[in-house]
Amino acid sequence: MDVRQLRQFAAVAETLHFGRAAARLNMTQPPLSQSIMALERELGAPLFVRTKRSVALTPFGGQWLVHVRAVLGDVAALPDIAKRLRDGEAGQLELSFVSTADYSVLPRLVRRYASLYPAVQIALREATSEVQIAALLEGAGHAGIIIPPASGALPAALSYRCLLSEQLVAAVPESWLEDGRLPLHSGRLNPAAVVQAPLIIFPRRAAPAFHDLITGYFTTHGGTARIVQEALQMQTIISLVSAEMGVALVPASLRNLARTGVxxxxxxxxxxSLETGVVWRQDDLTPTLNRFLQVAFEGLGGV
Known part of the structure; x- marks a missing residue:
């Protein structure tokens, strides 16, 4: 059977008259009758009870009509679905992100995109920048929010654009400020106090650019980072600061992560300053990704 036969069956079922159904379908009655009989043979059961004066649906035909109408409704919706997929208003978007973005660009960006394109299914995955870049090069995912390499160099197959650059701040145990171990001057922490404090940081293998930015701060101010603990999650780092194990240098947006004792x-x-941006494959600008980049670059210019 095909969609044409389903439409013919629905027309007869709705008019209960082969002549009027044929007129609705812009065809003659004999081929319509032959098509319905062929459909009944294929189904192995009669769809209509026919007399010289009337046509009625069989119980089987009445039950099948419900499913046929649903299928025809889906078929009718296909052109609009195709248009929405083509225009990036429906479909899927696979987005990965570094943990620091969870406190800065990610919530606003996802909230704005989802409000504009609610029919798009968004799949989010947290991963380090290096893991995201490797996955994109292997064809996995659509885009990633990363901390770019310190060199600024990315594989030629990828495109990148900065979304945010923010200064680092110190996350410190509140008690260390109160007892004078970390004295403030005009509300700020001097470099000399920072470089003498024990440090909590991301492992270099997980975030080399961020790790080098922090340890470079210590070197610039005549010290050597005394790393007492490493952690992969920003929440864990802040928890360790709360436990008074040390201090951490974090993006200013981490102020959004409140923690008792910090x-x-x-x-x-x-x-x-730490830079965060979006990366994607140059040769895979899908409609949904194109819409996402437009949202991401609002106020920054076009894609």
């Missing part, structure tokens, strides 16, 4: 303090002097 204070976020501005750094005095020249302060390093």
């Amino acid at each position: 204070r976020y303090v501005d750094l005095a002097g020249e302060v390093p």
Whole structure:
């Protein structure tokens, strides 16, 4: 059977008259009758009870009509679905992100995109920048929110654009401020106090650019980072600060992560900045990805 036969059956079922159904379908009655009989043979059961004066649906035909109408409704919707897929208003978007983005660009970006394109299914996955880049190069996912390599160099197959650059602040145990172990000057923490404190940081293998930015701050100010603990999750790092194991240098957006016993303090002097941006494959600009990038770059210019 095909969609044409289903439409013919529905027309007869709705009119209960082969002549009127044929007129609705812009065809003559004999081929319509032959088509319905062929359909009944294929189904192995009669769809209509026919007399010289009337046509009626069989119980089987009445039950099948419900399913036929559902199928025809789906078929009728296909052109609109195709248009929405073509225009990026429906479909799927697979987006990965570094943990720091969860406190800065990610919530606003996903919220805005989802409100504009609610029919798009968004799949989010947290991963380090290096894992995201490797996955994109292997054809997995559509885009990633990453901390770019310190060199700024990415594989030629990938495109990248900065979304945010924010200064680092110190996450410190509140008690260390109160007892004077970390004295503040005009509300800021001097580099000399920072470089003497024990440090909690991402492992370099997981976030080399971020790791080097922090340890470079210590080197620039005449110290060597005394790393007492490493952690992969930003929440874990802040929890370890709360446990008074050390201090951490984190993006300023981490102020959004409140934790008892932790204070976020501005750094005095020249302060390093952490860049966060979006990366995607140059040859795989799907309609949904194109829409996502448009949302991401609002206020920054076009894609």
